[in-house]
Amino acid sequence: xxxxxxxxxxxxxxxxxxxxxxxxxxxQETGPPPRNKWLDVWDQFKHHKGALYGxxxxxxxxxxxxxxxxxxxxxxxxIDIRARNQGPSLSHPLGTDQLGRDTLxxxxxxxxxxxxxxxxxxxxxxxxxxLVGVVAGYFKRLDGILMxxxxxxxxxxxxxxxxxxxxxxxxxxNAAFGPETGIFIxxxxxxxxxxxMPTARIVRGDVLALKxxxxxxxxxxxxxxxxxxxxxxxxxxxxxxxxxxxxxGIANAIITESALSFLGLGFPxxxxxxxxxxxxxxxxxQQYPExxxxxxxxxxxxxxxxxxxxxxLRDALDPRxxxx
Numbered sequence: 001x002x003x004x005x006x007x008x009x010x011x012x013x014x015x016x017x018x019x020x021x022x023x024x025x026x027x028q029e030t031g032p033p034p035r036n037k038w039l040d041v042w043d044q045f046k047h048h049k050g051a052l053y054g055x056x057x058x059x060x061x062x063x064x065x066x067x068x069x070x071x072x073x074x075x076x077x078x079i080d081i082r083a084r085n086q087g088p089s090l091s092h093p094l095g096t097d098q099l100g101r102d103t104l105x106x107x108x109x110x111x112x113x114x115x116x117x118x119x120x121x122x123x124x125x126x127x128x129x130x131l132v133g134v135v136a137g138y139f140k141r142l143d144g145i146l147m148x149x150x151x152x153x154x155x156x157x158x159x160x161x162x163x164x165x166x167x168x169x170x171x172x173x174n175a176a177f178g179p180e181t182g183i184f185i186x187x188x189x190x191x192x193x194x195x196x197m198p199t200a201r202i203v204r205g206d207v208l209a210l211k212x213x214x215x216x217x218x219x220x221x222x223x224x225x226x227x228x229x230x231x232x233x234x235x236x237x238x239x240x241x242x243x244x245x246x247x248x249g250i251a252n253a254i255i256t257e258s259a260l261s262f263l264g265l266g267f268p269x270x271x272x273x274x275x276x277x278x279x280x281x282x283x284x285x286q287q288y289p290e291x292x293x294x295x296x297x298x299x300x301x302x303x304x305x306x307x308x309x310x311x312x313l314r315d316a317l318d319p320r321x322x323x324x
Contacts, residue, residue, distance in 0.1 A: 044316040051312020054305040061302055065111030074102035076109035076272055085288065094294055098284065107294055110272040115302070117187055117257045117273075122249035124192030129199025130242055134230060136200070137207025147204070154197050162256070165190045166265045183267050187260065191253045199245040206238045240317035247310030251303040258299055274299050 046052055069076070074092075080100035087095050094103035136146040166186060173182035210216060216233055224233075254274075260266040261275025269276070274295040281291035 041316045045312050048312035048315055050308040051315075054308030054312070057301060058305040058309055061111065061298070061305070062115060065108045065115060068108045069105065069112075072102075072105055072108065074105040076101065076105040077270060078102070078105075088290075095288075095290065097280070097291065103291070103294060106272045106277060107274075107298060110274045110277050110295065111298060113184075113267065113271065113273040114254050114257060114275070114299075117184065117191070118250040118254040121188045121191035121195070121253035121257075122246055124188060125196040125249050125253075126199060126242060126246050128192065129196035129245065130203050130235075130238075132196065132200040133203025134207055134234060134238070137204040138211060138226070138230060138234065143204075146200075150197050150200050153194070156194075158194050158256075159259070161194060162190050162260060163263075163265060166260065179268050180271050183271075187257055187266060191256050195249060195252055195256070199242070199249070202241045202245060203238050206241055207234055210234055210237050240314075243317060244310050244314045247306055247313060251306040251310075254299065254302060254306075 078101060080096070082100065083092070083096050084098055084100040085096065086092055086100075089095070092102050092104065094107065096102055097106070132146050132150065136143045136150075169186055170183065173186050176182060177185060211234070216229065219229055219233055257266060257273065258275030258278065261273045262279045264279055267273050267276055269280070277295040278292060278299075281288070281295070285292055
């Protein structure tokens, strides 16, 4: 009679699959998923109180000027001579002008034009500046030509150049597109063409540093084309200065348009902008000083909020500051 001895594994030993280092067993603990970059950006941005309040104020202004005319009962062009030169009241919170037009309605209509000009001119300047900066920084043989062109535009006196452009092209554009659309295209084009230079210099500096980084050299070593290199590796890494330039460009475009309208070279008199309202109110400055106060306050608050917003975005998008 023989003993039937069978091998029973020790319960204290771990299975071989889980004992091997790096083996993917059922009990293996995985680390937390990588944190989204934009959450880090938001965490840094919301700690910048000025930028947070500036962003809220800017978006509130945009909502009021674009959605307010839908619910406000008065039209910006409605003339009521019997109600002219009235002070603030329940029916007209900001009063009326010399023709009886509601000042609040004209402020909202003027805000639509000023903000639209600011955003559109900013997009044009951003496109031109990013294009010149990326090409100059990536292609060494074009760097000298494009940067000398940038220096030439920086040396030009911008306000006289804008005045000359308006005087030269106003009539032809008005005849082709109408008085309102023509002057809008002219103002946007003039501001965009004369304000792309700072963006180009900033983007060029970042591209010069990026193209010597390891990931760019590795992509070049496997034969990546220049177009794909720029679109997939260069542009995504220069979004931070581009976005900051975008916010600051809106403020610059609004101020420039207001200056042109204040000089009487902007939109027609029956097409209100904040600068045009300032220009119209100068004749009644001593009798009705509040007419200058409201458009001036709107321009100041918009520009201030956009500047704070750009300041917060610059800090939030910089990884060196975000990691502190």
